[in-house]
Amino acid sequence: MSIRGKTAIVGIGETPVDRLGRRPGERRRTIPEYLTWAARLAMEDAGLTRKDFDGQGLAAIYTTNYLQPFWPEETASILGIAPALSMANANGGAATVSALGQAAAAIEAGLVERVLCVAASCTFVENHNGVEPRDVRDHEVPYGLMGANSGIALVMRRHMHQYGTTLDALGNIAVTARYHASLNPNSYLKKPMTLEDYKTSRMVADPVRLLDCVMPANGGKAFILTSAEKAASMPRKPVYLLGFGEQDNPSYGPRTHSDATIMGIKDAGARAFGMAGATPADMDFAELYDDYVVIELMQIEDLGFCEKGDTKFFESTDFSFKGTLPIQTGGGMINCGQPSTAGGMIHILEAVTQLRGDGGERQVANARTGIVTGLGGLPYGKNLGSTAVAILSNETGHSNG
Amino acid sequence: MAEAQTEPRRPLPEITELTAPFWQATREGRLVMQRCRACGELVWCPRPSCVVCGGEELEWDQLSGRGTVYSFTIIRQLAGRGARAFEKDIPYVIAWVDLEEGPRYYTNIVDCPVDNVEIGMEVEVVFDPVSDDISLPKFKPRDA
Numbered sequence A: 001m002s003i004r005g006k007t008a009i010v011g012i013g014e015t016p017v018d019r020l021g022r023r024p025g026e027r028r029r030t031i032p033e034y035l036t037w038a039a040r041l042a043m044e045d046a047g048l049t050r051k052d053f054d055g056q057g058l059a060a061i062y063t064t065n066y067l068q069p070f071w072p073e074e075t076a077s078i079l080g081i082a083p084a085l086s087m088a089n090a091n092g093g094a095a096t097v098s099a100l101g102q103a104a105a106a107i108e109a110g111l112v113e114r115v116l117c118v119a120a121s122c123t124f125v126e127n128h129n130g131v132e133p134r135d136v137r138d139h140e141v142p143y144g145l146m147g148a149n150s151g152i153a154l155v156m157r158r159h160m161h162q163y164g165t166t167l168d169a170l171g172n173i174a175v176t177a178r179y180h181a182s183l184n185p186n187s188y189l190k191k192p193m194t195l196e197d198y199k200t201s202r203m204v205a206d207p208v209r210l211l212d213c214v215m216p217a218n219g220g221k222a223f224i225l226t227s228a229e230k231a232a233s234m235p236r237k238p239v240y241l242l243g244f245g246e247q248d249n250p251s252y253g254p255r256t257h258s259d260a261t262i263m264g265i266k267d268a269g270a271r272a273f274g275m276a277g278a279t280p281a282d283m284d285f286a287e288l289y290d291d292y293v294v295i296e297l298m299q300i301e302d303l304g305f306c307e308k309g310d311t312k313f314f315e316s317t318d319f320s321f322k323g324t325l326p327i328q329t330g331g332g333m334i335n336c337g338q339p340s341t342a343g344g345m346i347h348i349l350e351a352v353t354q355l356r357g358d359g360g361e362r363q364v365a366n367a368r369t370g371i372v373t374g375l376g377g378l379p380y381g382k383n384l385g386s387t388a389v390a391i392l393s394n395e396t397g398h399s400n401g
Numbered sequence B: 001m002a003e004a005q006t007e008p009r010r011p012l013p014e015i016t017e018l019t020a021p022f023w024q025a026t027r028e029g030r031l032v033m034q035r036c037r038a039c040g041e042l043v044w045c046p047r048p049s050c051v052v053c054g055g056e057e058l059e060w061d062q063l064s065g066r067g068t069v070y071s072f073t074i075i076r077q078l079a080g081r082g083a084r085a086f087e088k089d090i091p092y093v094i095a096w097v098d099l100e101e102g103p104r105y106y107t108n109i110v111d112c113p114v115d116n117v118e119i120g121m122e123v124e125v126v127f128d129p130v131s132d133d134i135s136l137p138k139f140k141p142r143d144a
Helices: A031-046 A071-079 A092-108 A134-139 A149-163 A167-182 A195-199 A265-276 A293-302 A311-316 A332-336 A340-356 B020-027 B083-089
Strands: A007-014 A057-061 A085-089 A114-122 A203-206 A218-227 A239-248 A285-287 A369-376 A386-393 B032-036 B058-062 B066-075 B092-099 B104-109 B122-129 B135-141
Touching: A007 A031, A007 A092, A007 A340, A031 A071, A031 A114, A031 A218, A057 A071, A057 A092, A057 A340, A071 A085, A071 A114, A085 A092, A085 A114, A092 A114, A092 A218, A092 A239, A092 A340, A092 A369, A092 A386, A114 A340, A149 A203, A149 A293, A149 B066, A149 B092, A167 A195, A167 A293, A167 A311, A167 A332, A218 A340, A239 A265, A239 A340, A265 A293, A265 A369, A265 A386, A285 A340, A293 A369, A332 A340, A340 A369, A340 A386, B020 B032, B020 B058, B020 B122, B020 B135, B066 B104
Parallel strands: A057 A085, A057 A114, A285 A369, B104 B135
Antiparallel strands: A007 A218, A007 A239, A114 A218, A203 B066, A239 A386, A369 A386, B032 B058, B066 B092, B066 B122, B092 B104, B122 B135
16 A cells, blocks of 8 residues: 555745844744644635644644653644644644654554644743764764754765765855846845855864855644645645655664765665655656755765765756756755754745646646655764655655656 | 753763674773674774674774775754753864775764864874763864
8 A cells, every 4th residue: 555646735835034132132923823824824825724724633843952752742722623634744844744654654654634734832931852873962062063064064074085076066055046036036045156155164163164055944834635635625726645665763884884975765765666656757847955065065966866975966067947857846844944854944945836837936847746855853873863865755656857 | 041940960971781892992092893703894983793794793993093984074052852961062073084994984083173174184083082981082183
């Protein structure tokens, strides 16, 4: 049994993002406000109301800065709904894509007819519980770990050393994403950026530069998934889930000398492609989890869009919405802001926007099928700890070619 | 920063039943890790059982303290929670050191100009007594 094509996204909601609350006393919205706002937008989009979610599914994404053990129940309480199934998704930036697969399985199994997946965060101001995995807290933080910058810098340096990866290769991705952001009314960073801007931006954790990094923000996002059967009679064009795969705690190569340049997305992607009966060549676009530019590059390799370490491919490929491999068609999280773990949902929402044909100036022509990824966690001594992949399409029975 | 602020405290590891032998050894200037009696594999970070075979008899084994740099970063700017405690150290090097016996160790490279650190550099352990209880294993170039 497979969940291939059995469910569809029928509503999306995305609040504007801001960066308020960095200065003491600055007025800003709270997580409950963003949750409510995003859920309402998704329900309006789907032609549903809160009542339609009593006795249905709720996927509540844990936000790293508001962690408490009853988060799904609190979310339900904030929204005023009484779910019959609640999921607590907690794999950081992988959580929303992971939730998509789990929600589809719950619907296909008949537990519920529809699931609301909602996430919000206020990065600067909500209580930080100081939740770190013990390994990281005991054996990384005391050495002066600088958020995720230092961990990604280790991976990026190794990748550059092992494959000769150039700033031109990385910069092509960064510049294209910013170009797409300039065409997206909902993006945050719109000012055009040149390759030279990328290559000369300030070093923060050498070789990671300022323009490699995602930017924390406040905001909320939501989507609604239902069965393909129900989706057929709903107002918006359904976007079907054709493939899903996840891989957690991966490592490659010898156990004690693993290759940090390979990611779990390799296996998560293979599972998702396998379920969908598709290959990278079938993808009309890719929306890749982008906490750092090098992580986008590594995903393109490990998902099989090119050979590992093919620097020339990255330097010469047109990644724009008009190009051969459109990526980050809305600008990605790097240009739209990262409201903690809610940030990862941006890729699902952009894929739905493209597959509905609502991409406006950045619309990929004749987009039928796209790939979406989520990544989370930086466990001790590794690159990303959790990876999830979804293949979405506006055709339920999409076949190769 | 304009306003006066107290010196931020450096984050320290928590010593537990499981990890006490590790921190005891570092205080004595020794780098140790758990070795599984059943399969012989080294286990790092500390675990209640072997992550390779599930064996529950793990004994602390002394390592040579030698390794090579697998990758590194030079920290130039503060970021994230608790970062300010390290402000005075900037620039400093965080590295992954592949130990002679296998495990990859997250650490600082010390006693070396930051611009001289490179992948493949041979290093050896030194112990930095950051508190009465904790001596952090750090690494310096072998020829330094």
